[in-house]
Amino acid sequence: MSNYNDDSLALHTDAYQINMTETYWHDDMHNRKAVFELYFRNLPFGNGYGVFAGLERIIEYIKGFCFTESDIDYLREAVGYEEEFLDYLKTIRFTGTIRSMREGELVFGNEPILQVESTLAEAQLIETALLNIVNYQTLIATKASRIKQVVGEEKVLEFGSRRAQEMDAAIWGTRAAFIAGFDATSNVRAGKKFGIPVSGTHAHSMIQVYKSDYVAMKKYAESCVRRKNKVFIPLVDTYDVLRSGVPAAIKVAKEFKGEVDFKGIRLDGGDMAYLSKKTREMLDKAGFHSTQIVASSDLDEQTILSLKAQGAKIDVWGIGTKLITSFDQPALGAVYKIVAIEDDHGDMVDTIKISSNPEKVTTPGEKRVYRIINKKNNKSEGDYITLKNEEPQKEESLKMFHPTHTFISKFVTDFEARELLTDIFVDGELVYENPDILEIQKFVADNLTVLWEEYRRTLNPEEYPVDLSQDCWDNKMQIIKEIKEEIKDYTGQ
Numbered sequence: 001m002s003n004y005n006d007d008s009l010a011l012h013t014d015a016y017q018i019n020m021t022e023t024y025w026h027d028d029m030h031n032r033k034a035v036f037e038l039y040f041r042n043l044p045f046g047n048g049y050g051v052f053a054g055l056e057r058i059i060e061y062i063k064g065f066c067f068t069e070s071d072i073d074y075l076r077e078a079v080g081y082e083e084e085f086l087d088y089l090k091t092i093r094f095t096g097t098i099r100s101m102r103e104g105e106l107v108f109g110n111e112p113i114l115q116v117e118s119t120l121a122e123a124q125l126i127e128t129a130l131l132n133i134v135n136y137q138t139l140i141a142t143k144a145s146r147i148k149q150v151v152g153e154e155k156v157l158e159f160g161s162r163r164a165q166e167m168d169a170a171i172w173g174t175r176a177a178f179i180a181g182f183d184a185t186s187n188v189r190a191g192k193k194f195g196i197p198v199s200g201t202h203a204h205s206m207i208q209v210y211k212s213d214y215v216a217m218k219k220y221a222e223s224c225v226r227r228k229n230k231v232f233i234p235l236v237d238t239y240d241v242l243r244s245g246v247p248a249a250i251k252v253a254k255e256f257k258g259e260v261d262f263k264g265i266r267l268d269g270g271d272m273a274y275l276s277k278k279t280r281e282m283l284d285k286a287g288f289h290s291t292q293i294v295a296s297s298d299l300d301e302q303t304i305l306s307l308k309a310q311g312a313k314i315d316v317w318g319i320g321t322k323l324i325t326s327f328d329q330p331a332l333g334a335v336y337k338i339v340a341i342e343d344d345h346g347d348m349v350d351t352i353k354i355s356s357n358p359e360k361v362t363t364p365g366e367k368r369v370y371r372i373i374n375k376k377n378n379k380s381e382g383d384y385i386t387l388k389n390e391e392p393q394k395e396e397s398l399k400m401f402h403p404t405h406t407f408i409s410k411f412v413t414d415f416e417a418r419e420l421l422t423d424i425f426v427d428g429e430l431v432y433e434n435p436d437i438l439e440i441q442k443f444v445a446d447n448l449t450v451l452w453e454e455y456r457r458t459l460n461p462e463e464y465p466v467d468l469s470q471d472c473w474d475n476k477m478q479i480i481k482e483i484k485e486e487i488k489d490y491t492g493q
């Protein structure tokens with residue numbers, strides 16, 4: 001460890017952001033107004049929608065954004081930036097405007113999730129942290145929502161902390177999972193920090209310590225008696241589920257009847273379809289009809305679907321590794337692109353990034369995103385991206401067309417154009433209060449009712465429309481044309 005205090009997040013950025021800021025500062029460009037937009041291109045896991053998470057931490061980060069003395073000392077020593085530039089860095093706070101989707105909003109490819117309008121320097125310096133936060137939390141919230149889709153009304157618990165990519169991932173991943181519909185977490189700190197319900201059983205080690213299912217469960221029951229909630233959920237697969245684990249659990253539960261709350265057992269291995277059915281029979285036969293079977297062991301939406309198809313008698317699902325590490329897709333690939341910059345006369349000019357890959361060509365200009373809700377059925381017709389001054393709600397009939405295959409189009413009437421980007425910071429001031437985590441969780445559930453089932457299924461969902469307005473599309477085409485005309489060919493010089 002170095003001798004510097006790790007007392008701020010301002011250096012939680014890529015070195016090139018500070019290098020660019022230095023260049024802008026030298027050229028007196030640093031205070032020019034710029035607009036950047038954050039979005040991902042493709043939905044992860046082949047899912048039909050994403051669930052936006054990360055705003056809570058972004059608000060915390062932006063509020064505290066400043067270079068501390070130790071940050072400056074470190075930059076002086078490590079890079080040797082000139083003193084005047086370091087003096088300038090010391091003065092930087094976030095003074096701009098951030099518009100963002102609300103946490104728990106459903107998000108799709110190629111639409112701005114978050115927009116930063118501020119000085120070029122500020123917007124650039126915060127890029128890495130914003131992407132870092134949104135990329136992970138949105139990925140986990142989306143994975144959790146897929147799991148929730150297949151679990152349905154049954155309970156689902158987050159068990160991932162031990163397998164997460166370090167502590168921040170465990171904590172913020174847990175929060176993202178809860179937003180997306182998980183019921184509780186095993187991580188006690190996440191419970192304390194965010195108010196997420198905490199739940200826990202016990203591990204195989206406790207059975208091994210006492211070398212006997214019965215003895216260990218009895219000792220455990222004795223301590224459950226002393227706890228306020230009295231919950232007793234023994235783990236039954238350490239030695240032999242059907243011959244030892246379940247019979248021991250039943251024996252102890254009978255001995256402690258009225259003293260503990262025998263909620264059920266946990267099964268963590270073996271053929272969980274077969275074992276859960278047999279366990280259910282044994283619990284029912286013993287009169288414990290209302291007990292629940294908790295299952296864990298490398299579960300994800302595929303294994304849950306398969307276990308359900310096999311008629312497994314599982315009531316509660318504990319999910320760790322596959323959720324918290326986003327096992328089948330490690331990155332969301334969200335990007336942060338400049339879309340407008342102030343020119344020498346103080347006017348904002350739209351800007352584009354051209355690529356030979358059409359998917360990577362940016363859409364210039366500061367934009368707004370609307371969810372077009374059909375008032376007849378309260379279902380979404382798709383998302384509609386406009387330039388900032390357009391007012392789609394005023395249209396009698398809205399033309400929505402595919403941004404690449406433009407011949408695919410439809411007209412929508414009798415609609416509500418619900419604006420999705422909300423002011424979070426205005427001129428550096430926080431103007432938004434993030435709702436309570438339970439409200440955010442409900443917001444996700446409500447949002448999902450607006451999507452047709454075709455977009456919600458986990459396997460091969462339909463592609464949800466994310467369309468550009470005519471003006472936004474024309475603007476993009478016009479700028480591509482201008483750039484192509486203006487571009488200088490330096491090869492012959």
Ligand SMILES: Nc1ncnc2c1ncn2[C@@H]1O[C@H](COP(=O)(O)OP(=O)(O)OP(=O)(O)O)[C@@H](O)[C@H]1O
Nearest residue numbers: 268269270271272273274297298299303306307310
């Ligand atoms: N009936 C089933 N159908 C489909 N998948 C199952 C079924 N039962 C268990 N699984 C899944 O199969 C995998 C089992 O892997 P594995 O044999 O390595 O684990 P295990 O049986 O839990 O072993 P251990 O208890 O030694 O860890 C897990 O992902 C589990 O969720």
Ligand SMILES: O=P(O)(O)OC[C@H]1O[C@H](OP(=O)(O)OP(=O)(O)O)[C@H](O)[C@@H]1O
Nearest residue numbers: 159203204268296297298299319320321
């Ligand atoms: O399987 P996951 O989805 O990642 O869920 C978390 C796992 O963590 C525990 O096992 P671990 O092997 O760490 O310890 P144990 O001996 O207590 O089962 C638990 O029993 C689950 O299997």
Ligand SMILES: O=C(O)c1cccnc1
Nearest residue numbers: 159186199200201202296
């Ligand atoms: O409480 C549990 O059963 C639990 C907690 C963490 C990981 N696996 C299981």
